[in-house]
Amino acid sequence: MDRTPSRARPARGFTLIELLVALAVMALLALVSWRGLDGMSRATTQNQLRADAVLTLQTTLAQWSADLDAVVALAQTRPIDWDGRVLRLTRSGGDAANPSVLVVAWTLRAGPDGVRWRRWQSPPFSTRGAWQQAWTQAASWAQENSGAQGSYGGPNGFSDTVLIPVQNWQLYYFRNDVWVPAGELQATPANPQAPIGSIVSMPDGVRLVLTLPPGDGLSGTLTRDWVRPTVGSQRS
Secondary structure, three states, X not given: OOOOOOOOXXXXXXXXXXXXXXXXXXXXXXXXXXXXXXHHHHHHHHHHHHHHHHHHHHHHHHHHHHHHHOEOOOOOOOOEEEOOOEEEEEEEOOOOOOOOEEEEEEEEEEEOOEEEEEXXXXXXXXXXXXXXXXXXXXXXXXXXXXXXXXXOOOOOOOEEEEEEEOXXXXXXXXXXXXXXXXXXXXXXXXXXXOOEOOOOOOOOXXXXXXXXXXXXXXXXXXXXXXXXXXXXOOOO
């Protein structure tokens, strides 16, 4: 029995509409994928900025605590002084083999990269005359408007370190079981009308309140309490 071979059907291709739909779906998938990758990249960058800011803040506060821990009270000198703009400290040099004294200062200064917390340090010295000179220079440094390192940095041994961005800062002293604004002598029964001025002796505690500016790193208000090592119990 003879069979007539069937005619082969021609191959069917994509229509123009099907091709356009496929291209639109691929473009949509590419857009969604790109947005997902961009979001991951932004999150990674923000987390890295925050981690760097936390590390810098921790290092700065460690230096702050180290300066307060090393404050010394010498005859005819001030261990601490706050005038509302700059905090000056007289501290030991930290080298037991070669005993010396330093003057350090902390302040807010504006510069090309905004307002930042800065730390100034004198070279080590061992005479009262050198202390007086460094104490005066620390106050002059805080009054400078330049954002550069300043006239006391470099070969003469004075250092000026730019630290973290800070919008505002406040200091409080702990004396007689009460926190009072730094620079304000606490009234006592013997002296009920205590004048405003710097406290000559070292307080039992120092409270630091920093207002950090908004940004990709850290922001908000941070409070750090320091307690004099000779004080037996933690103050809060």
